[in-house]
Amino acid sequence: MPKKIDFLVVGSGIAGLTFATKASAYGKVLVLTKKRKADSNTNYAQGGIAAVFSPKDSFKLHINDTLKTGAGLCHKDVVEMMVKKGPVLVKELYNMGCRFSLNSDGEFALGQEGGHSRRRIVHARDHTGQEIERVLLEEIKEKGISLSENEVVLDLITIDGECRGVYFLNTNNKEIDVIYANAVILATGGAGQLYLHTTNPPIATGDGIAMAYRAGAKIANMEFVQFHPTAVYNINIDGRAFLISEAVRGEGGILKTKDGKPFMKRYSPAGDLAPRDIVARACVMEMIKSKSKYVLLDLSHLKTGFIKKRFPMIYEICLEWGIDITREPIPVVPAAHYICGGIMVNSWAESSIKKLFALGECAFTGVHGANRLASNSLLEALVFATRAAERMQRITDVKPPKRTKTQPVKTGPNLKFAIKEMMVQYLNVIRSEKGLKKAKQMVEGYEKAFEPGIHIINAESCNMTDVAKLIILSALQRKESRGLHYLLEYPKPNPSFTHDTVIAKNGQ
Ligand SMILES: Cc1cc2nc3c(=O)[nH]c(=O)nc-3n(C[C@H](O)[C@H](O)[C@H](O)COP(=O)(O)OP(=O)(O)OC[C@H]3O[C@@H](n4cnc5c(N)ncnc54)[C@H](O)[C@@H]3O)c2cc1C
Structure with missing residues (x-):
């Protein structure tokens, strides 16, 4: 392990890996990650990335949907920037080798999710995140970028108001070490593991947000924890609740009470495709009313062949647990899913501490407001990682200090x-x-x-x-x-x- 690196990235999800592949043009990059390289929220993303590709869609519509879902708190200028940069960056992923689902004309097959007024979700069937993670890890290997697994970053080193490196623990040999850097990039993901029921894997313990807070960085809008309305009741895989993607409702899945009555139209004119906050609250209200531990998500009225082709992973995993989704409804509950708040950054992903950047779910960029629009988070990570990488051209070289406390x-x-x-x-x-x-x-x-x-x-x-x-x-x-x-x-x-x-x- 070097004692000093140009750009030190903490985390190997979409944000950290995208940054690393792009910043390597401006200096040496090292990625530290706390478990195996693909252990990340990214790897579990099902639905996809929101971006404007359809001739029936427009930047204006995507911007408006984001602002409307964000309930008055989105930073409009940043949303505009993100939405406009989306299509080029998604296309870049495709050109890199991401096997996104295509329609019969060879165009992206666009999915529909809650809060979106148009079909605009680019996806790789129901395992989009896994596909993105695979391609980015290949790119890292191809570019010869160093990535070290089982390194838990513990805290930031700040000197004279600048972030200069990190302390980290190697979980194999239990040794604590320091590494200095010209810029530190936190891409540590979310904090779903703070809750008993969460769709997030065990890595999501909010480390980056906590480290930045301890170092004195500004942290914003942490009250806005997004609950995904439909995680399978009582099924845990590798420490996380199994998610049923919103795309299932996008394709016609219906939420029902335990005795089989649809209820979403009573809570929103958008019915089952209302934004997640409304749907999650409606599910909890119905569970309280009926004294039930779950509600039902029914897609058994859709064609069996379509379900198996469009949602192969969801079909297989539910079947393993004894639920045949082509014939019976799925018992679901809301589960902690995404944190809209985080380390406050500007549109270049710079935090309030010099030379400390934050990307992806651990960052607060202002785009999600009081509620994240579905499939905007992979997009946000992609856009801000690209912007931060561009910023690396300006980062100056600093000598490591002689001694650190x-x-x-x-x-x-x-x-x-x-x-x-x-x-x-x-x-x-x-x-x-x-x-x-x-x-x-x-x-x-x-x-x-x-x-x-x-x-x-x-x-x-x-x-x-x-x-x-x-x-x-x-x-x-x-x-x-x-x-x-x-x-x-x-x-x-x-x-x-x-x-x-x-x-x-x-x-x-
Ligand atoms: C089940 C599920 C489905 C989702 N579906 C979608 C979707 O369809 N569309 C969408 O836009 N969003 C979706 N999301 C949200 C989206 O996947 C995440 O917000 C996004 O992937 C976060 O990317 P990231 O790079 O910021 O963090 P992550 O992908 O979580 O990566 C964080 C990385 O940081 C590492 N790390 C953490 N702490 C430390 C530490 N102390 N030291 C070293 N390394 C550390 C982790 O090991 C990991 O490698 C979904 C999330 C989940 C959980």
Whole structure:
């Protein structure tokens, strides 16, 4: 392992890998990743990437759908930039070898998802993320970019207000080391593992957000946790709930109560294709009303051949668990899926700390507002990773310091399950101010349990505690219901509360 590198990337999902392939034109890149290289949220993305390709579509429509779903909090200029850059970058992935599904004319077969007024989801059947991850990893290999697995980045090294490197732990030999860099790029993904039921794999413990917060970076809009309405009830694979893509409803799947009655039209004129916040809340309301632990998602009225061709992975996995989706409905529940908030960055992915960049799900760029439009996250990662890579042309060389203080990461008990239970009880789809205050007290207690030292499980517990605190503090600031944040005491949006909630450790 070198002691110094030009660009150090933390994370090997779409954001980190896209950046690495492009920034390698301007200097030496090293990617550190905490488990195996393909262990990422990216690898599980089913639906696809939103981009304007259809002659019936336009940038204006995609921008409007994004803004509408974001419930008044999207940063319009950034949304416009992202949407306009989308088609070229998606085409680039295709040219790199991504086997996106095509129609009989050889054009992208475009899927439909909730909140989109047109078909615009480019996909590779129902395993789009896996296909993207495969192609990007091949590109990394082809370009000779260094990538090291089982390296858990623990904390950032900041000197004179600049990020200069990271502390990391090699989980094979248990050694902690430092590496310096001219720029550090956090692409550590989401934080779904803070919840008991999540579609995210075990890597998603919010590490990058916690590290950036501890280093003093600004963190924004953490209250907006997106719950996917349809994860299979009681089925866990490798530590995550199995997701039934929104594309299933896009192709005609219908949500029903346990006794078989469709209910979405009662909650939104868009019915089953309403934005995710509305659908997830509707599912929870129906579960409460019928005292049921799940609702049903029915696609058995669609043609068997079509289901098997369009959703091969969903069909196979459900069948393994004894559910034949061509004949019977799937029991589903909402599960934590995506965090809209994160490390605050500008349109070049620069954080509030010099030489620290953040990309993908761990970043807050302003594009998602109070609710992410389906399939905009892969797009966001692609666009901002490309912009950040372009920025590397301006990064100056800095000499590593002679000595660095011992790393400040803390150790303590494994609090993962305590945190998951707390989040499910008090920071779920429906919240109350009383519950948020209780959660704040609990998390302050957990914080006291950590002392200097290091152990991987506890490093993740420590990060989860910090991220839970950020979600709670942001949720307490937002005394209204907007997008994904629904507060019983304030059930409506407050028209004068249209700003982001920003938190920084040093209070700036
Ligand atoms: C089941 C599922 C389906 C989805 N479907 C879609 C979809 O159809 N369309 C869409 O747009 N979005 C979808 N999403 C969301 C989207 O997949 C993610 O937002 C996106 O892939 C995030 O990419 P990323 O590169 O930011 O992070 P990730 O892909 O999660 O990668 C994060 C990387 O960081 C590494 N890492 C984390 N912490 C550390 C650390 N401390 N040290 C070293 N490495 C670390 C991880 O190991 C991993 O390699 C879906 C998400 C899930 C879970």
